[in-house]
Amino acid sequence: MAAELASTCDASPSARRARVSDLAARMLSKTSKQSSDPAILLLADGTAFYGRSCGAAGTAVGEVCFNTSLEGYFEVVTDPSYAGQIVTMTYPQIGNYGIDLADTQTAPGMPGRHLGNVKPALRGLVVHDMCHVPSNWRSTMSLPEYLEERGVVAIEGIDTRALVRHLRDNGAQKGIVSTEVFDLAELAHMLDSAPDLVGTNLVQTVSCKEAYGYDASSLSQNRAFAAAAPANARKKVVVYDCGVKRGIIEGLARVGCELLVVPWDTPASEVLKHRPDGVFLSNGPGDPDAVEETYAQVQRIIGKVPIFGICLGHQMISLAAGATMEKLAYGHRGGNQPVLNLLTHRVEITAQNHGFGLVFPSLGELVPELSGGVSEHPCGSDGTPATGDLRFWVERGVAPVVSNERFGRIRLTHVNLNDGTAEGIQLLDAPAFSVQYHPEAAPGPTDAHYLFTAFMRLMDGDRDYLDIDIAKDRLAGWTFAEEPVA
Structure with missing residues (x-):
C-alpha cells in the first residue's frame, strides 16, 4: 500500500487524481459502507x-x-x-x-x-x-x-x-x-x-382514498411494555386525513376516541351525518392555500361540533376564519422547537414540520380589553403588522384576542420563542382550537401530549380545557418498571 501511495505521488496531476480515486474506492469497499x-x-x-x-x-x-x-x-x-x-x-x-x-x-x-x-x-x-x-x-x-x-x-x-x-x-x-x-x-x-411547492396541492397525494375506522383495539402492541393501557372509548371523532401520521391516530385512540378517518375533501354534510362528538384536522404537506376543499368544509363545521387541528389542520382553521398564510424562510422542522403557552406560561419543547405559518394580525383587530389594553398589533421594522414579532405578547404575559368577522373572538394561545411566529389559536365563541406543532412525539418530546387531553375536555364541555399541568399529563401515558423485590 505504501509503494502504491508513493507511485501515486510521483504521477502527473491527472493520473494522480485517477489513482487516488481508484485507491479510495478500493479502500471504501473494505469498510462497512462497501463501494457506492x-x-x-x-x-x-x-x-x-x-x-x-x-x-x-x-x-x-x-x-x-x-x-x-x-x-x-x-x-x-x-x-x-x-x-x-x-x-x-x-x-x-x-x-x-x-x-x-x-x-x-x-x-x-x-x-x-x-x-x-x-x-x-x-x-x-x-x-x-x-x-x-x-x-x-x-x-x-x-x-x-x-x-x-x-x-x-x-x-x-x-x-x-x-x-x-x-x-x-x-x-x-x-x-x-x-x-x-x-x-x-x-x-x-x-x-x-419541476413545479414549485407554493400553489401545489400535495395533500391529495397522501390522504386516504376511502373512510376507515380505528380505535384502541387496533393499537400496535410493540410498545405495550412501556405504554399505559388506553382509556375506554367514549367519544366519536371524525378525522380529516390530510396526511395524518400513525402516531396522531394512536394518540387520539389512547385518550378515548373512536375514530372514523375520512379523505381530505369529504363534504361537511357527510361528516355531520355521523353525529360526531368532535372533528380532528390532521397534519399534512405543502401549501395550505392550495387545500381549499378542506378549509371550505371546516368553515361549515366550526360552531356545530368541537374541533381540534394540528399543523396543516391549524392552518385550515385559520384559513376558514379568513386569515392570511405566509411562506416561512426555512420553516420549522425538528423535535426541539420552543413554544410558550400564553395561557399557562409554560414552555413546551415541541416537534414541528411545516414551511407555512399564520399571520395572526390577519385574523382581525385587537380587542383592547382582552389584550392587556393594547389596541394595535405590534409592527416589524418596516412598520407593517404582517411582520410583527409575536414575542411582544410573550414579554407582556398576555394572550391577545382579536375580533374576527366570521367566528367572533379568537385568542392567540401559543408563540414560537425562536422567531415569534404564531403557534396556536383558540376560538372563544365556538368550540375550536389548534396548534402549529405535533403533540404525538413521533419523533420528539412529550411536552405537548396534553393537547389530546384538552380535546377530550373540550368535547366534555370544559371551558378551561387548555388549563392542564403538562408535566403530569405527559407522564400519564407511560408505565415504569418497578424496583425488583429483594
Whole structure:
C-alpha cells in the first residue's frame, strides 16, 4: 500500500487524481459502507454538493429543507407531511440504530399502508454519514436497505453544516438529487421544469382514498411494555386525513376516541351525518392555500361540533376564519422547537414540520380589553403588522384576542420563542382550537401530549380545557418498571 501511495505521488496531476480515486474506492469497499455510486445535489440557485448514493438509484426533485431532530429519522422519512421535499438531517450520523417497520408513521387502516408497505412521501434524503451496519435489538433492516427497497433517492458524504447554513441564509428552495445525471446544465433544466411547492396541492397525494375506522383495539402492541393501557372509548371523532401520521391516530385512540378517518375533501354534510362528538384536522404537506376543499368544509363545521387541528389542520382553521398564510424562510422542522403557552406560561419543547405559518394580525383587530389594553398589533421594522414579532405578547404575559368577522373572538394561545411566529389559536365563541406543532412525539418530546387531553375536555364541555399541568399529563401515558423485590 505504501509503494502504491508513493507511485501515486510521483504521477502527473491527472493520473494522480485517477489513482487516488481508484485507491479510495478500493479502500471504501473494505469498510462497512462497501463501494457506492456517486451522487449530486443541485440547488435552484446553482449551488452544488457532491457525495455518494446511500439509497435508491435515480433522480428526484423537491424542496430542500432541514430537520434538526437528533433521533427519529425513520419517523421523519415516513411522515406524510414531507411529501414533495428533500429532507436534510442536521445530526451527522443517521441510521445507527437501524429501523423497525413498526415505527412507520404512514397511517394504518388502508390496504397496503401497514408497516411501511408503501413508498414514503418525501422525495429524497440528505445526510452527512449514513450507517450501513446498525446496532439495535429492534432493528430488522438498515436505513439504506429500506430506502433502496422503497425507491427513495438519498445522498451522503456532503457537508450538511454548509448546506444548512446556506438554506438558513437563503431560504428553503427547490433542489435535485441524482445518482445518474451529473451535467449541471441538464440538472438545472430538469429543476426549472419541476413545479414549485407554493400553489401545489400535495395533500391529495397522501390522504386516504376511502373512510376507515380505528380505535384502541387496533393499537400496535410493540410498545405495550412501556405504554399505559388506553382509556375506554367514549367519544366519536371524525378525522380529516390530510396526511395524518400513525402516531396522531394512536394518540387520539389512547385518550378515548373512536375514530372514523375520512379523505381530505369529504363534504361537511357527510361528516355531520355521523353525529360526531368532535372533528380532528390532521397534519399534512405543502401549501395550505392550495387545500381549499378542506378549509371550505371546516368553515361549515366550526360552531356545530368541537374541533381540534394540528399543523396543516391549524392552518385550515385559520384559513376558514379568513386569515392570511405566509411562506416561512426555512420553516420549522425538528423535535426541539420552543413554544410558550400564553395561557399557562409554560414552555413546551415541541416537534414541528411545516414551511407555512399564520399571520395572526390577519385574523382581525385587537380587542383592547382582552389584550392587556393594547389596541394595535405590534409592527416589524418596516412598520407593517404582517411582520410583527409575536414575542411582544410573550414579554407582556398576555394572550391577545382579536375580533374576527366570521367566528367572533379568537385568542392567540401559543408563540414560537425562536422567531415569534404564531403557534396556536383558540376560538372563544365556538368550540375550536389548534396548534402549529405535533403533540404525538413521533419523533420528539412529550411536552405537548396534553393537547389530546384538552380535546377530550373540550368535547366534555370544559371551558378551561387548555388549563392542564403538562408535566403530569405527559407522564400519564407511560408505565415504569418497578424496583425488583429483594
